[in-house]
Amino acid sequence: MSLEELHSIFSVFALPIFDLSSNILRRTSRMADWTECMNYGIHIAREAREVILHAFRIKKAVMLKSSPADLVTETDQRVERMLISAIKAKYPHHKFIGEESVAAGEKLILTDSPTWIIDPIDGTANFVHRFPFVAISIAFAVNKQTEFGIVYSCIEDKLYSAQRGRGAFCNDIPLATSGQEDITKCLLVTEIGAERDQLALATMTSNIHRLLEIPVHGIRAVGTAAVDMCLISTGGADAYYHIGMHCWDIAASALIVSEAGGVVIDTNGSEFDMMARRVIAASSMSVARRIAQAIQAFPCERDDDPRAHPQKAQIEHSTDSGNDVHKKAGGHRRL
Ligand SMILES: O=P([O-])([O-])O[C@@H]1[C@H](O)[C@H](O)[C@@H](O)[C@H](O)[C@H]1O
Ligand SMILES: [Mg+2]
Numbered sequence: 001m002s003l004e005e006l007h008s009i010f011s012v013f014a015l016p017i018f019d020l021s022s023n024i025l026r027r028t029s030r031m032a033d034w035t036e037c038m039n040y041g042i043h044i045a046r047e048a049r050e051v052i053l054h055a056f057r058i059k060k061a062v063m064l065k066s067s068p069a070d071l072v073t074e075t076d077q078r079v080e081r082m083l084i085s086a087i088k089a090k091y092p093h094h095k096f097i098g099e100e101s102v103a104a105g106e107k108l109i110l111t112d113s114p115t116w117i118i119d120p121i122d123g124t125a126n127f128v129h130r131f132p133f134v135a136i137s138i139a140f141a142v143n144k145q146t147e148f149g150i151v152y153s154c155i156e157d158k159l160y161s162a163q164r165g166r167g168a169f170c171n172d173i174p175l176a177t178s179g180q181e182d183i184t185k186c187l188l189v190t191e192i193g194a195e196r197d198q199l200a201l202a203t204m205t206s207n208i209h210r211l212l213e214i215p216v217h218g219i220r221a222v223g224t225a226a227v228d229m230c231l232i233s234t235g236g237a238d239a240y241y242h243i244g245m246h247c248w249d250i251a252a253s254a255l256i257v258s259e260a261g262g263v264v265i266d267t268n269g270s271e272f273d274m275m276a277r278r279v280i281a282a283s284s285m286s287v288a289r290r291i292a293q294a295i296q297a298f299p300c301e302r303d304d305d306p307r308a309h310p311q312k313a314q315i316e317h318s319t320d321s322g323n324d325v326h327k328k329a330g331g332h333r334r335l
């Protein structure tokens with residue numbers, strides 16, 4: 001049989017077989033159901049909440065990361081270790097991006113593999129001061145797409161969750177954004193993050209000025225990016241914007257907002273990129289675009305920039321009802 005004849009047989013029979021199998025593969029990956037992982041994520045988040053609730057009330061050792069306002073405690077580190085080891089025991093092949101692991105020197109790389117993106121305590125400054133809004137944020141991404149998100153606002157006992165294509169919930173009650181289209185009727189939420197350099201401060205304050213000038217009804221800051229975003233999913237606020245946060249702060253809540261019917265975009269109006277450290281979450285595209293038009297961003301290294309997170313000295317201090325005692329501690333990675 002000639003080579004040409006072989007080729008024609010191959011194209012008639014073999015190709016459809018190949019097509020069929022690749023279709024099955026595609027369909028299988030489309031149908032992949034991560035519900036079991038999500039339920040496990042909720043289960044371990046509930047356990048982690050107990051640790052946070054206990055530590056919330058007692059004296060804490062506080063360490064600094066990138067700035068005098070970027071705090072970390074032993075509880076952040078403990079909760080992250082606890083979550084990661086529980087997940088590893090059940091899903092040994094899954095990957096992780098954890099705030100405190102990255103701070104300790106681990107590389108931040110999002111691959112196509114199933115990856116858990118974890119902020120063990122979102123709102124550490126609140127936690128240190130006992131300001132009652134702290135959250136555990138857990139997102140799960142496959143092929144760089146978020147499949148589910150869990151945000152547990154620990155003190156309020158509100159568990160927000162969403163699975164891609166299946167809606168968003170708070171303590172099992174379905175969520176919907178306000179649907180507001182008119183920026184002048186909006187209550188906004190933002191955060192003054194941990195940046196304390198002149199350009200960041202000037203940009204953040206001028207953004208607040210520009211938005212108040214529109215005018216909007218008001219601007220709030222709760223102290224946890226994850227909960228701020230969830231407030232958009234409940235309709236309790238109409239839009240949120242933030243520059244300088246990290247992927248672990250907002251990966252879970254971005255899905256929760258989208259699944260509640262909201263929109264999530266970059267502050268420059270382009271598609272949301274969880275590594276870009278810029279986000280607008282809003283009740284409608286018209287409100288999101290109006291905010292993008294009004295605000296400016298200050299430069300931030302991308303989370304997945306391999307040059308990001310260089311070493312930085314760490315200072316340790318203890319806090320008990322606001323009386324701080326500073327101590328020197330070892331090296332730390334800048335965030
Ligand atoms: O450090 P952390 O408390 O997990 O997270 C911070 C909080 O979400 C804060 O509201 C936001 O302004 C910062 O940008 C975040 O880094
Ligand atoms: Mg955080």
Ligand SMILES: [Mg+2]
Nearest residue numbers: 119120121122
């Ligand atoms: Mg944190």
